[in-house]
Amino acid sequence: MVAEVIRAVIADDDARLRDAVRRGLDTGGCRVVGVAKNADEAIELTVRQRPDVALLDIHMPGNGIRAAQEIRRTAPDTAIVMLTQSRDDDDLFDSLRAGAVGYLLKDADPTTLVPSLRGVLAGEAAMPPALVARVLDEFRAPTRRRFGRSSAAAGKLSAREWEVMELLSRGLSTEQVATRLFLSPTTVRVHVSSVLKKLAVRDRESALRLLSGD
Incomplete structure (x- = not known):
């Protein structure tokens, strides 16, 4: 009070x-x-x-x-x-x-x-x-996204993981994503590692291609 x-x-x-x-x-x-x-x-x-x-x-x-x-x-x-x-x-x-x-x-x-x-x-x-x-x-979400939230691949991700990948897809670095989301760079990398595991891919470029449907 x-x-x-x-x-x-x-x-x-x-x-x-x-x-x-x-x-x-x-x-x-x-x-x-x-x-x-x-x-x-x-x-x-x-x-x-x-x-x-x-x-x-x-x-x-x-x-x-x-x-x-x-x-x-x-x-x-x-x-x-x-x-x-x-x-x-x-x-x-x-x-x-x-x-x-x-x-x-x-x-x-x-x-x-x-x-x-x-x-x-x-x-x-x-x-x-x-x-x-x-x-x-x-901090608002962009009006145009590189990949859809409703795609099968994106549906496997948590909201935070999807947010991280969306920002990476726009060309932001790990440090810039961390700043934008009030996270540490280490936490961003942990989210990316989790995404790679969920999507069964080796690197973030492959993950982004899968999420974008390329």
Whole structure:
């Protein structure tokens, strides 16, 4: 159950921004339990204070993405929200992979910050609509597929195995498939090995030919 007063840690090397965010949180019914200027301070404060939310700047000294990864590992009950000026796709997707459940822009209306955090703690993702659209564009299934899901060969595969093979059929490398599906390259290779066994073929090229009906 979400506490009525949200306990938050703010991490940003811009003092004016930190102060503005703090005022917005205080006004909206949050309590700031720690303020950090860099990634190491953010990690230490979050582990010590165990706040409901950690608001992290991506490009603060020490790297906000690294801070998010470490906080997810050492304080898994704290929701991680990136507060940034960056609209860069790499920053967005790296943040999500690092464990962030929100990605808010610094130029947004500060009165929307607290409602966004309450939404995060209620299980919602906090992200501007334009960035949501980019996430969907990145991860939605293609409209044209190289092979059909209903084919006899494809019917032998699990949903994840089929997804892996579909991406490989589009020319993505093992590492790119892993990034797209939030998996490790090793896990992708395990799925491919399972597919080869199920289809009784020696290599992925043969599997792709079989799945495409060539």
